[in-house]
Amino acid sequence: MIEVKEVSFSYNGSKKQTLSNINFKIEDGESVGIIGANGAGKSTVLKLLVGLELNYQGNIMINNLKVEKQNLQEIRQKIGYVFQDSDSQLFMPTVYEDVAFAPRNYGFSNEEVNERTVGALKSIGIEELQDRQIYRLSGGEKKLVSIATVLSMKPDILIFDEPTIALDPKNRRRFINVLNSLKGTKIVTSHDLDLIYDTCNRTILIADGNIIFDGDTKTILQNKDLLENNGLELPLSLQRR
Amino acid sequence: MNKIDNAIKTVHHMDYQANHNGYLNTIHPLVKLLITIIYIILLTSIDKYNLVTTLAMSIYLILVSMIGDLSIKNALKSLKVVLLLLLILGIANPILDRTVITYIGIVPITTGIISMFTLLLKGIFAILASYFLILTTSIEEICYALKMIHMPNILITVVMLIYRYIIVFLKEVQRIWVAYQMRAPKQKGVHYKAWGSLIGGLMLRSIDRAQVVYESMELRGFDPDTFFIKKEKADKKSWIYFCLMLILFIILRFVPIFEIIGGIFI
Ligand SMILES: Nc1ncnc2c1ncn2[C@@H]1O[C@H](COP(=O)(O)OP(=O)(O)OP(=O)(O)O)[C@@H](O)[C@H]1O
């Protein structure tokens, strides 16, 4: 369970408050979309959840552990975080090595590491990429690989920051299917409201560091005025109707 | 632009090769690291006028290149910038140190010339030895060996990320360069006024990137204290390799082999 209580946050050296008094709770197994215009604070919320920024006010609890320095290792083992930018996520020379990185770190046996690595690659259908060198992959392939790098951790909570940004329609579809087949808690930020519509039951709308709406995805994605006032548009699939 | 691309490829290639299976890749990393360190220490301790012993030390490199199927020629090619620097450093010797010791024909040979050659060769050999180590040992293995000789974690982490950071850096250069070219298409090279802000931006972006890469590692459980220690101990084969190389070094360094061989024929 994720609990965010009265959380405010500003980046070091910036006067502006990036998040002001945010509150929400996510139960195990929920799929939650976080939407909002550029610079609204979506990525910042995610960074706070995994403790990449620790100087926040308020309280953030992951599975009843407060997000603070001494709990980070335990918390991070439960969370898989897929970065907005794959180039930052991938750093080993080959695809296999990168996907195996996390299980190796968590001290699994060689067989277990191999099983998890191959399993993660297979689950998104990219086992043929396993021996490729990372720098020779296309943007979309890198995205899929970076998803595999966290699946190999078998985390309870999966966090995706703009996951479909580099994917073509076919791979975007594939990603949606993968996402829907994964168990566990899922949090997805995106400007792709159709993606949110297809994968999340619940949606949180952030504008200027405040939560404007938190509730049923269908309700908000049909609310044209609310979306447009916050720099977003109705999802295509709803516009046609 | 192609130059940056090539540089990125070279770095990747080095890392890739290091993860591939040649005979030397099967030798335990600690053994290879120790051998390389001992070689460099012995090499640099040779007297600066002792050209013969310095030359003899090249036999190790030839041997390694044969065992490991590595090309000395290619290695020298990829290291040409470093070699050029060495040459610049070495050139001072003949100018400062002009005692004539002998003549070849009418060309005077000074101690300065001898010491220049010795210095150059020592530099080249030391660099080649390190380069061969890197080519046959993956960066993780080198880190693991460094951990075994009790290097501090922070240094090992830097070593481990060095490839990653070089690439991150080169890619930033590439991005900034392309962005600049697109908006200043008529300009040849970079206008002198733009250098300052380009380099400033480059540094900031590289640091930012490096930071995010490190965060991504942390999120996947990277902990320098445990990461570098979990491989198996050196096997018998590796220790035999170690002993043989050590014996070779002692012979090359301390036994005047060329004089002995010469003595047989005279
Ligand atoms: N490292 C940082 N230092 C200072 N300010 C930052 C930093 N990262 C982000 N910000 C600022 O914080 C605000 C929220 O950024 P955030 O990245 O969370 O937005 P976002 O909702 O993810 O936007 P996008 O849709 O563009 O990804 C922005 O105004 C941004 O300029």
Ligand SMILES: [Mg+2]
């Ligand atoms: Mg973002």
